[in-house]
Amino acid sequence: MPKLTFKGGVHPKDNKDYTCYDKIVELEQPEFLVFPLSQHIGAPCEPLVKKGDRVYKGTKIADSAAFVSAPIHSSVSGTVTAIEPRPVPNGQMVNSIVIQNDFSDEEDPSVEPLDYKSVKPDDIPGIVRDAGVVGMGGATFPTHVKLSPAPDKKIDTVIVNGAECEPYLTSDHRVMLETPEELITGLKIILYRFGITNGHIAIEENKADAIELLTEKCAGEGITVDTLKKKYPQGGEKQLIYAVTKRKVPLGGLPADVGVVVVNVDTCTAIARRFMYGTPLIRRIVTLVGGAVTKPINYRVRIGTPVEYIIEKNGGFAEEPKKVIMGGPMMGQAQFRLDVPIIKGSSAILCLTEKEAELPEEEPCFRCGRCVAHCPMGLMPLYISQFSRLEDYDNCEKYNITACIECGCCSFECPAKRHLVQDIRRGKQEVMGRIKARQTAQKEGK
């Protein structure tokens, strides 16, 4: 079978050997857990508990009335000790619920398995929302929103994103190997929601064991396992949809515009666990890796666990880290401090040594054009970054700055080591703000 892929992209060293062969290890629970009220894209939640309240594993502790939002559940049983601003992985301070663990692991009475076939397909999104499921690949877009497309958008394909194209990351790989039943059930639930049968599990070729296992497990289920070429950003939503279906998501559009829903591997199993065991999203798989880490490993971590606790349980740092990144090296966020908690979108803790974190000095652009050739979105990063630096936002917009997915291919490939993505990201925020202001002005004008 031909390997599926997209145009552009880069080939960083994948560095997955450190962790891809070892089983996921259940991490012990910490005494204090922190639940930021905003760990997804959309409206922040309001706390449903107050200081001193008793909570259980699976108790809903925060929710929002907004559609684009997702509730938050306690991942342990214990007592609320504080609701106060705490640092989160994106560098901000966010109002958070702090829970002291009583280590009894008592479950909330609401935790009840549910046969998905016994509910109406249209009720699935509501149940998924109630379980707090968001995109766990890092974007943390609430999953129920994807499962509730506008009525005029007919969904005919569901793709489970098992590309895991970021170097170092192996959590999805391990999940596919260790809990394939959960993965397949999750996909079947989504297919059931749309009343369709066209389900895909798309996996990069470097995970041959997962491809083999899932192909075997999916035999007779009507689910296709696709082999993707190993190339970054193969797991980018638009790139993945193109690779699997050859459909192009229109500029500024959503996957639903081409009839596709994409979910991440761990998101898919989270949906399955809601129905199979009744548990909401309270834990995730985190890859702990990098030269500064004592024992690179995949942990099953309760959401809310502080990063420093995970590192302490791993035996401390092997070497002093120069940079700690939440997520992969291509798109992850560098951390200021290590008391931030694991949130729903934290796929990895990457601890780079001084040598690994070293970034070469920026040199002048000599217009080699590699950024243009490698951009998976067909943009011209050399010009856009220049316009952004010059604060020429009209030209930024003309050159489609908002289409940038910030994958980092241009910066990675640039021989002059220019900070292209950084410049573009800044310009993009500015342009988005201007577009929004224009739209508001237009509305008011009418």
Add this chain to the structure above:
Amino acid sequence: MENRLTVSSSPHIRGRETISDTMLDVVLALMPAAFASVYFFGQRALAVILVSVVSCVGFEALYELIARKKVTIKDYSAVVTGMLMAYTLPVTIPYPMIIIGAFVAIVITKQLFGGLGQNFMNPALIGRAFLLAAFPVHMTTWALDRVNVFGAADAITGATPLSTEYTGTMPSAFEAFFGQMKDGGAIGGCLGETCAAALLLGGIYLLARRVINLRIPLAYIVTVAVMSYIPGKNPALQGHPLLAVLSGGVMLGAIFMATDYATSPTTRWGQLIYGVGCGAVTSVIRLFGGYPEGVTYAILLMNVLTPLLDRWTRPRVFGEVKNK
């Protein structure tokens, strides 16, 4: 320990390749032509190349020191410019003229416009164009045999086969490919341009290393080949596509000059149009112009069009046209 953590924007890893790697690749790719030039034109060819490279690197360092900028001679770009300019000079050129050319190339064309990547015309070609305008006789005296380091005055000279004044037998395509007549004499021309085989070898290396792609050189060469069928001022050359491509500066221009990053488009279509444009202008000058050769001015003219070509041929953004 928290405050010792570095925080920066993603991506946190970078590819290994640097500007100097790329430039060093070009230097390597230019080596076969250097050997060929010494073989055909003698020790003086080596001396010309060395004088050109040393003065280009020297001017770059000197300018940057005076302007209090970071000295960037380690990126090898001045070495490339020096080699390329030397390849466009006749072997008998007086040494002081090379130094003047290097000044025009590095200081005026490159550094005064902001240094690496900011020049909008090819420095080596501007250096050559300046010398051609300032010293037309010295720049069009072609040695036909090897020349000693200090033997420029005694060299046996003749016209280039592209010239209407050429009286010898036309070289065959085979002879033009290797740059040597059957009787052992060199074909009149600039240092680096006569041996197409050596240039091609370098070109294949650059393609294999992905420093350049085929679009510009191929478009250039094919255009010149096709346009060789048009009747022009020199009937002896009409209808000889191979000869048209293999003689004069086309190979050197197409592989090494027109592909200069700073002065060529970055888009696929831009590169194709640019290559065709270079070929067309070269041919028009050869066919109807006052000069026997047109590569220099063709590329310089297309250099100026590069920003426009980039603007006109912006790639289609992924998903820009709606799916059916």
